[in-house]
Amino acid sequence: MTDDVTRGGGPPRRPRWRGRSAPLPGPGPGPGNAGERPRHPWVSSLVVAVVQVVGSTAASHNAAGRVTLDHFGYALLLAGPVLLLWRHRAPVAVAAAVSAVTLVYVAAGYPYGPVFLSIVAAYFTAVAAGRRRAVLVIAGALYTAYLLITMWLYRWLPPAGDKAASWAQVSGAAAWLLAILAVAELWRLRREQFVRERRERAEAERRRADEERLRIARELHDVLAHSISVINVQAGVALALMDERPEQARQALTTIKAASKEALGEVRQVLGTLRGPGEAPRSPAPGLDRLPELLEQAAGAGLAVDITRDGRAGALPPGVDLAAFRIVQEALTNVIRHSGSRTARIRVTRRGDAVELRVDDDGPATTGTDHAHDSGGSGNGLLGMRERAAALGGTVEAGPRADGGFRVLALLPLTAGAAAASAPDKENP
Numbered sequence: 004m005t006d007d008v009t010r011g012g013g014p015p016r017r018p019r020w021r022g023r024s025a026p027l028p029g030p031g032p033g034p035g036n037a038g039e040r041p042r043h044p045w046v047s048s049l050v051v052a053v054v055q056v057v058g059s060t061a062a063s064h065n066a067a068g069r070v071t072l073d074h075f076g077y078a079l080l081l082a083g084p085v086l087l088l089w090r091h092r093a094p095v096a097v098a099a100a101v102s103a104v105t106l107v108y109v110a111a112g113y114p115y116g117p118v119f120l121s122i123v124a125a126y127f128t129a130v131a132a133g134r135r136r137a138v139l140v141i142a143g144a145l146y147t148a149y150l151l152i153t154m155w156l157y158r159w160l161p162p163a164g165d166k167a168a169s170w171a172q173v174s175g176a177a178a179w180l181l182a183i184l185a186v187a188e189l190w191r192l193r194r195e196q197f198v199r200e201r202r203e204r205a206e207a208e209r210r211r212a213d214e215e216r217l218r219i220a221r222e223l224h225d226v227l228a229h230s231i232s233v234i235n236v237q238a239g240v241a242l243a244l245m246d247e248r249p250e251q252a253r254q255a256l257t258t259i260k261a262a263s264k265e266a267l268g269e270v271r272q273v274l275g276t277l278r279g280p281g282e283a284p285r286s287p288a289p290g291l292d293r294l295p296e297l298l299e300q301a302a303g304a305g306l307a308v309d310i311t312r313d314g315r316a317g318a319l320p321p322g323v324d325l326a327a328f329r330i331v332q333e334a335l336t337n338v339i340r341h342s343g344s345r346t347a348r349i350r351v352t353r354r355g356d357a358v359e360l361r362v363d364d365d366g367p368a369t370t371g372t373d374h375a376h377d378s379g380g381s382g383n384g385l386l387g388m389r390e391r392a393a394a395l396g397g398t399v400e401a402g403p404r405a406d407g408g409f410r411v412l413a414l415l416p417l418t419a420g421a422a423a424a425s426a427p428d429k430e431n432p
């Protein structure tokens with residue numbers, strides 16, 4: 004069985020700096036996909052229109068010396084919000100047009116009020132779209148035109164008898180404009196951070212999904228490779244002895260039935276990780292306490308196994324226990340499939356903060372994949388062992404011995420297994 008799992012691509016590259024930031028997808032839902040902006044932002048534009056009209060009308064009652072609002076004035080108050088309907092599609096053009104409408108309103112001598120709210124919305128949208136330089140140019144042109152109107156052209160513009168703006172007013176307007184640009188830039192940075200974090204979360208979810216698919220593929224390989232090897236051997240025995248020794252053939256078929264039943268149970272357990280949340284696991288994860296069952300299956304396949312335990316007793320962390328069981332299972336499977344020896348030896352040694360597993364057979368190697376390889380074997384079984392050990396910070400060495408046999412030596416640290424046990428159990432979520 005193969006452990007091939009399709010990997011997700013790397014994180015998307017950020018565009019190189021070319022004087023503006025890259026446009027960002029909107030965080031909210033919209034047509035087409037989750038990051039697409041609404042085609043026309045009606046609600047926000049309507050709110051801006053209501054605030055500007057109502058606020059400017061109220062301001063006109065207390066604005067002595069200014070021109071009374073008329074139809075043209077109200078048309079200018081509504082022109083800005085109407086232009087805002089296209090601010091996501093043409094942010095720079097809308098920012099320039101709204102600035103021009105606001106200048107016409109100021110030049111016409113109408114009372115000040117929340118008429119500048121359209122400028123705030125337009126500038127925020129343009130900065131968020133990455134058009135900072137264009138917004139700075141438009142803002143500079145707006146302030147320059149404001150200075151010309153209030154410091155020089157006021158003589159020829161309504162209302163009659165108007166005076167030049169004071170330096171306090173001019174400075175206040177500059178501070179107000181700079182505050183808008185600063186807050187817009189801060190909002191853009193926060194929005195960039197939000198999109199970046201959302202992208203990183205999506206990448207992390209994709210990596211977790213890839214790791215889970217690889218884990219399931221590895222579990223299925225370990226379960227099925229062992230059970231099918233036992234079934235294959237016993238099926239050959241049954242076929243060879245069916246006519247001459249039917250009782251032994253019946254015993255081989257009984258072993259096949261037990262092995263297939265065990266395989267089905269473990270496959271259900273592995274695939275149980277795909278259940279919906281909240282469902283209880285059907286059985287606990289396998290560990291070294293199930294070695295007697297494993298040895299019984301190996302005996303049914305004609306392999307005599309001797310096991311020795313050294314070091315202090317005690318339960319292993321769940322992650323280490325599962326990995327140890329699967330490594331021993333795969334090692335015995337390789338002996339059954341690829342070794343001419345009918346005996347194997349297992350030594351489990353627990354010392355300090357690690358557990359050592361050693362599986363030996365006396366060979367010789369037969370034709371096959373994993374067992375016939377040298378110490379750098381590339382079979383899926385050896386690869387799965389190494390991946391399991393590496394996930395816990397351990398190692399697996401496998402290769403032929405000088406006397407012609409084969410050895411698998413695994414070292415699994417217990418500290419990494421304890422840390423893995425504190426995380427959600429992947430075998431039985």
